[in-house]
Amino acid sequence: MGFVFPEKYGGMEGSFLDLTVLMEEMGRACLPGPFFSTVILGGISLLEGGNEKQKERFLPKIAKGEIILTLAVTEVSGNYEPEGIETRSVKTEEGYTIDGTKLFVPDAHIADYILVAARTEEGKGNNGIALFIIDTKSPGITVTPLKTISGDKQCEVRFEGVKIKEDALIGGLNNGWSIIQKVWPKIVVARCAEMVGGAQEALGMTINYAKEREQFGSPIGTLQAVQHYCADMVADVDGCRYITYQAAWMLSCGLSCDKEVAMAKAWCSDAFRRVTAKGHQIHGAIGFTEEHDLHLYYKKAKTWELFYGDSNFHREIVAQQMGL
Amino acid sequence: MDFSFTKEQERLRQEVRDFLETKVTDGEFQVKSNGWVESHSQKFSKDMSRRGWIGMTWPKEYGGHNQSYIDRAIVMEEMLTYQAPIGFHFLADRQVGPAIIHFGNDEQKKTYLPKIINADISIAIGLSEPNAGSDLVSVKTTAMEQGDFYIINGQKVWTTGGHRADYIWCLVRTDLNAPKHKALSEFIVDVKTPGITVRPIINMAGVHSFNEIFFEDVKVPKENLVGPKNRGFYQLMAQVDYERAGLERLMQNYPLFKNLVEYAKKEKRNGNPLSKDPFIRNKLAELEVEYQVGRLFCYQVAWTLSQGRIPNYEAALCKAFCTQFEQRLSDAATRVLGLYGQLMPGSKYAPMDGDAADSYLWSVSYTIQGGTLEVLKNIVATRGLGLPVAKS
Ligand SMILES: Cc1cc2nc3c(=O)[nH]c(=O)nc-3n(C[C@H](O)[C@H](O)[C@H](O)COP(=O)(O)OP(=O)(O)OC[C@H]3O[C@@H](n4cnc5c(N)ncnc54)[C@H](O)[C@@H]3O)c2cc1C
Numbered sequence A: 001m002g003f004v005f006p007e008k009y010g011g012m013e014g015s016f017l018d019l020t021v022l023m024e025e026m027g028r029a030c031l032p033g034p035f036f037s038t039v040i041l042g043g044i045s046l047l048e049g050g051n052e053k054q055k056e057r058f059l060p061k062i063a064k065g066e067i068i069l070t071l072a073v074t075e076v077s078g079n080y081e082p083e084g085i086e087t088r089s090v091k092t093e094e095g096y097t098i099d100g101t102k103l104f105v106p107d108a109h110i111a112d113y114i115l116v117a118a119r120t121e122e123g124k125g126n127n128g129i130a131l132f133i134i135d136t137k138s139p140g141i142t143v144t145p146l147k148t149i150s151g152d153k154q155c156e157v158r159f160e161g162v163k164i165k166e167d168a169l170i171g172g173l174n175n176g177w178s179i180i181q182k183v184w185p186k187i188v189v190a191r192c193a194e195m196v197g198g199a200q201e202a203l204g205m206t207i208n209y210a211k212e213r214e215q216f217g218s219p220i221g222t223l224q225a226v227q228h229y230c231a232d233m234v235a236d237v238d239g240c241r242y243i244t245y246q247a248a249w250m251l252s253c254g255l256s257c258d259k260e261v262a263m264a265k266a267w268c269s270d271a272f273r274r275v276t277a278k279g280h281q282i283h284g285a286i287g288f289t290e291e292h293d294l295h296l297y298y299k300k301a302k303t304w305e306l307f308y309g310d311s312n313f314h315r316e317i318v319a320q321q322m323g324l
Numbered sequence B: 001m002d003f004s005f006t007k008e009q010e011r012l013r014q015e016v017r018d019f020l021e022t023k024v025t026d027g028e029f030q031v032k033s034n035g036w037v038e039s040h041s042q043k044f045s046k047d048m049s050r051r052g053w054i055g056m057t058w059p060k061e062y063g064g065h066n067q068s069y070i071d072r073a074i075v076m077e078e079m080l081t082y083q084a085p086i087g088f089h090f091l092a093d094r095q096v097g098p099a100i101i102h103f104g105n106d107e108q109k110k111t112y113l114p115k116i117i118n119a120d121i122s123i124a125i126g127l128s129e130p131n132a133g134s135d136l137v138s139v140k141t142t143a144m145e146q147g148d149f150y151i152i153n154g155q156k157v158w159t160t161g162g163h164r165a166d167y168i169w170c171l172v173r174t175d176l177n178a179p180k181h182k183a184l185s186e187f188i189v190d191v192k193t194p195g196i197t198v199r200p201i202i203n204m205a206g207v208h209s210f211n212e213i214f215f216e217d218v219k220v221p222k223e224n225l226v227g228p229k230n231r232g233f234y235q236l237m238a239q240v241d242y243e244r245a246g247l248e249r250l251m252q253n254y255p256l257f258k259n260l261v262e263y264a265k266k267e268k269r270n271g272n273p274l275s276k277d278p279f280i281r282n283k284l285a286e287l288e289v290e291y292q293v294g295r296l297f298c299y300q301v302a303w304t305l306s307q308g309r310i311p312n313y314e315a316a317l318c319k320a321f322c323t324q325f326e327q328r329l330s331d332a333a334t335r336v337l338g339l340y341g342q343l344m345p346g347s348k349y350a351p352m353d354g355d356a357a358d359s360y361l362w363s364v365s366y367t368i369q370g371g372t373l374e375v376l377k378n379i380v381a382t383r384g385l386g387l388p389v390a391k392s
Helices: A016-028 A035-049 A052-063 A176-212 A224-252 A258-288 A294-306 A311-321 B007-025 B042-050 B069-081 B087-103 B106-117 B232-244 B254-266 B278-306 B313-336 B338-342 B351-366 B373-384
Strands: A069-072 A088-091 A095-106 A113-119 A129-135 A141-147 A153-165 B123-126 B142-146 B149-157 B167-173 B184-190 B196-202 B208-221
Touching (some): A016 A035, A016 A176, A016 A224, A035 A052, A035 A095, A035 A113, A035 A129, A035 A176, A095 A129, A113 A176, A129 A153, A129 A176, A176 A224, A176 A258, A176 A294, A224 A258, A224 B373, A258 A294, A258 A311, A258 B351, A294 B313, A294 B338, A294 B351, B007 B069, B042 B087, B069 B278, B087 B106, B087 B184, B087 B232, B142 B167, B149 B167, B149 B184, B184 B208, B184 B232, B232 B313, B254 B313, B254 B351, B278 B313, B313 B338, B313 B351
Parallel strands (some): A069 A113
Antiparallel strands (some): A095 A153, B142 B149, B149 B208, B196 B208
16 A cells, blocks of 8 residues: 555555556456555645645555545536636635535545545636545535446545644645646556556457357457457557556656656547457457456446546647647 | 338328327336337337237238338337337347248248237247357257157357247257258247246346246247248348348437437536537537438338348348447447446436446447347358358
8 A cells, every 4th residue: 555655654665657567457457446546546645745744644544554545626527627626615713614516536435534626716727726635524524426337436525614624734725736736647647557457457358258269160269350359459458558658657757748648548548448348349248248257347448438537638638748 | 212201101200209209208118228128018019019010011911011111110210219118029020020921831920920919929039049149050959859849958048038028939959960050940939838947147237138048858839840940040041131120220329319419519518518519519420420321221221121122231231330330329428428427327417317328338239239240241241242251
């Protein structure tokens, strides 16, 4: 859990590149569980934006697996733009009061703490946003899990007059968005790494099946139609791998890589989806059942495609980076 | 060339639409993608039967209505627009009836056709087996002659509606020594016959729609053999063209398409309707063009049948194209909806009650059931274009 945290917080000082290896394996296993929300969304945000006291308070507990965290940015607008944030924080004597509704918050139903992006001032775009860490047991918080295609738990989190202390603020008062922006590439690339693993596994299952399944007296893998699908799938999976590793490596080296990150998610979003769809086509009816595992990957591919921007969203960033 | 419908046909369409509107208003069913596969209502089928919408193209002497395939397509188009619960009679109406008309004897026609037309019996299709999917000629289930009976042993799989059917239309092996394609026969088997076990399979959309069916020393009277013994494979090749060409291959998620377009017009993002977003606009228009092309493919096949001809590669082409459209539609819908596109039926915030996500799950099956996309393309290439068949 504390893989990328400094040793003094109970971590192992692993690099971000190393972490992506771990993420890839989790994706390969289609691992259910709050690792992503706790470590990537919660832990890395605290690491980037938290003060010393906050880091000392939370990171060791994360490293020991004692607490679950998550991050709540997106709201009804369903996007990842600062304009979408309408949840408000109002300054009070002792701290702040939070009101608003967050959507698609991963694992909020089991989280101990939620990092919440809230608007401090109207009309100031990305300069009027603060990030708070809030105990989910605070009065005024209601969590409702949504029913998603992949069966993961994403939630609606409502804040009604939730009172928090001054020390819940992460970074400066109007600094929230810049923290999110700093963490964002890591969130995106960690997700891509999971997609690499998932796509690799779906490909592997399919190749094995194409070798075993016989129709017309030979393995279906001897059929050129099937072979070409498999070849397309390899291009997709290898593409996922290289473009993701490139971004992960650049991030790890501290290089600027907005374009590489966007290219990685643009590619992985489409490629993982295509790989699972072709995998299903090659499996025939057996893959359309609940007892076969392939559907887990097909469903994850759709959720992960839509999370943190789909290919259209990221191609727009690439276009901007190209000076278009 | 004439792309218009006759006045009678327009009237027919209106009559069907009125019928369906009343049913929806009365709460008899809900309009929902994949509804025609999921739902099953003998009452609904009986109501259709009373209006003459089952066995529409069949000869009058067996209770049919001797109407054209275009008329049938019109009725189907409306039924599918509403995704009406036609599952009780659908397979019998689409393929079993026509097979009996072509290959059955007079006794069989008199026995089964009126019952199908009156929605008294529901029939499932038992072709596929664990090791015989695309390669149907490899079925291993056997039917061996014993006195006045055949004894069936083996297993069928993916049998849609098998748990609600009265009969199963079975492809079985009746000769263990002859070459494979000269050893198959078709039977109509009463599901209540001792020795038959139907077990559910849950599909990846979480629905029990298909089954596996086991046959253990199932004693079937000889008169249930349809057509000559050992001619089953040849009969089947003619039948699947009926299975392949219908509008049901284009419209399984039609409600999603209709609702998505409305949603894009109404729903706003950053103050503008979604329909003004260049990506969404282009995507929806592209889907509309594809849909209309697919519709013409379907009507072309219906027209060919209405001329008394059996479609050739056109049925395969039609299904290959149309099912891919359905798949592209459900994928596009999830993306137009963004994060909301992954919300399932029953979830808070799910647009169109989760029809996009749900249909994205179902869409996996669209290009597999009733002949896979690849097998269909093979047919277009070889039977349609005369390209040589690879030696195996
Ligand atoms: C929802 C659903 C409902 C169904 N309902 C019924 C039913 O009611 N009754 C019934 O009998 N069956 C039913 N089926 C079964 C269906 O007909 C088979 O799934 C289909 O024929 C494919 O067989 P398979 O699944 O064994 O795949 P396989 O035949 O094993 O095919 C696996 C892969 O190999 C490819 N392939 C195979 N042969 C070739 C070839 N020659 N050239 C190129 N590619 C090839 C296929 O295209 C596919 O991609 C249903 C299936 C589904 C998904």
